[in-house]
Amino acid sequence: MKGRGRILVCVLAVVVLAAALGAIAAGGARDAAAASCTEAQQQASSAALAVFRTAMPARQRAFNATHRSAAARRAFGAAQRKRLASLVGVAACTPISPSDAPCSPELHFVNGTFNEAGRDVRALGVRGELKTAVLFVDFPDAPAVQSASALYDRLVPPAVDWLGAVTYGRLTLSAPRLPTWYRMPRPAGSYSIDFGGSPSAFTSFVSDAVGAAQSQVDFAAYDLLYVVPSVRIGHADGEAYFGSSLVVNGSATRHVVALVAPDVDYHVLDHELGHELGLPDLYSYADVASAVGIFQYAGGWDVMSDADVGASYIGWEKWLERWIDPEQIRCADRGGESIEVTVQPLESVGGVKLLVVPVSDAKLYAVEVRQQTGVDAGLCDHGVLVYTVDGSVATGDGPVQVMTASTAHDSVRLRACGNRYDAALGVGAGETASYEDDAVRVDVLSANADGSYRVRVTKK
Numbered sequence: 001m002k003g004r005g006r007i008l009v010c011v012l013a014v015v016v017l018a019a020a021l022g023a024i025a026a027g028g029a030r031d032a033a034a035a036s037c038t039e040a041q042q043q044a045s046s047a048a049l050a051v052f053r054t055a056m057p058a059r060q061r062a063f064n065a066t067h068r069s070a071a072a073r074r075a076f077g078a079a080q081r082k083r084l085a086s087l088v089g090v091a092a093c094t095p096i097s098p099s100d101a102p103c104s105p106e107l108h109f110v111n112g113t114f115n116e117a118g119r120d121v122r123a124l125g126v127r128g129e130l131k132t133a134v135l136f137v138d139f140p141d142a143p144a145v146q147s148a149s150a151l152y153d154r155l156v157p158p159a160v161d162w163l164g165a166v167t168y169g170r171l172t173l174s175a176p177r178l179p180t181w182y183r184m185p186r187p188a189g190s191y192s193i194d195f196g197g198s199p200s201a202f203t204s205f206v207s208d209a210v211g212a213a214q215s216q217v218d219f220a221a222y223d224l225l226y227v228v229p230s231v232r233i234g235h236a237d238g239e240a241y242f243g244s245s246l247v248v249n250g251s252a253t254r255h256v257v258a259l260v261a262p263d264v265d266y267h268v269l270d271h272e273l274g275h276e277l278g279l280p281d282l283y284s285y286a287d288v289a290s291a292v293g294i295f296q297y298a299g300g301w302d303v304m305s306d307a308d309v310g311a312s313y314i315g316w317e318k319w320l321e322r323w324i325d326p327e328q329i330r331c332a333d334r335g336g337e338s339i340e341v342t343v344q345p346l347e348s349v350g351g352v353k354l355l356v357v358p359v360s361d362a363k364l365y366a367v368e369v370r371q372q373t374g375v376d377a378g379l380c381d382h383g384v385l386v387y388t389v390d391g392s393v394a395t396g397d398g399p400v401q402v403m404t405a406s407t408a409h410d411s412v413r414l415r416a417c418g419n420r421y422d423a424a425l426g427v428g429a430g431e432t433a434s435y436e437d438d439a440v441r442v443d444v445l446s447a448n449a450d451g452s453y454r455v456r457v458t459k460k
């Protein structure tokens, strides 16, 4: 992650998570007939419905035993029936058969793209719990001026909640509070970590940080380490480290992220974690000095591009990390083939999430639906997003490019969400309903009340 001197906006984690959960619940209840889900989700919701329905009479009897008011009893009964109707709606989703997913969106990677530093993206464990230490360090010449606990509260719980929402709970961080600043042995100015700088300088910095805390922190208990210094070291908002040469407590620590404090937005933690999981930078290395050019490829549509917007990793990356299942993907992989599918918003749980058109071993087009809710509340547009993923393009050179026919340049939204801020297709007034080039055609057929879209994708 490279810094660019923009004022950052921090969204409270509670709000983000509540909005995400609210959207999921409302989507299921509002338009159950249109919803689809995996077999496992359908079985789970059916089981929950059966349990609730079986216990309804006993619950009413228990309520009646302690409430004499007929009105109160009727209200309780009505609330129970309302809850039952909601569960019936959720359980009515259409299970997706794995046999409906005839192709895989695998890509051949060159230049380490989507597998940074040649590491297996699964090395960190893309599902389950990552035990994480967030270490705050200060310096003899730059003692901390705020409490480590307050900084923890601003950075860590929101980043943890963001990741839980984006991965549908499949990957979580457990990051206990280490509420103390640890004093580095050397002045801040003696460390020179900068964007694309020397790995040995980075290693030296992190080794000193670990050395400062190792009498009180058992680093062997953690999978992932963030180091947050009291002042910026270099210009980067954050820097992810790859390799196994860093020795901590006598053993190699593989997963380290340095964060430059105290002024970054919490999404930088999730951006750097993306690197640890193999994801490349989606902003332009060649245009880091340009407020507009830096986000020319993917704008604010992915936290690996413009982290300040804080939007989700794109759907294809979620598939790469196995947070989206193969049965949630549809492919048009034969020339002339058209598929017509209802695509559920990336922000909600379940349903078809991604349409894919492979055009070579290394490149594909992907289509997904984005809504301005939950972690994506900061987006400047919503609808059907079309983008390319090219595994032969190096990090920082645009391995993901959002497609758009629009040439809109509203300066406020450009500043808020980067280039291509209005790229999503839609069927509303003033919206563009189709995208077409030499390889694909994408038509938006309708927008549904639950936030899903009916989409036709054709491979030419």
Ligand SMILES: [Zn+2]
Pocket (backbone or CB within 6 Å): 001, 002, 271, 272, 275, 280, 281
């Ligand atoms: Zn980065």
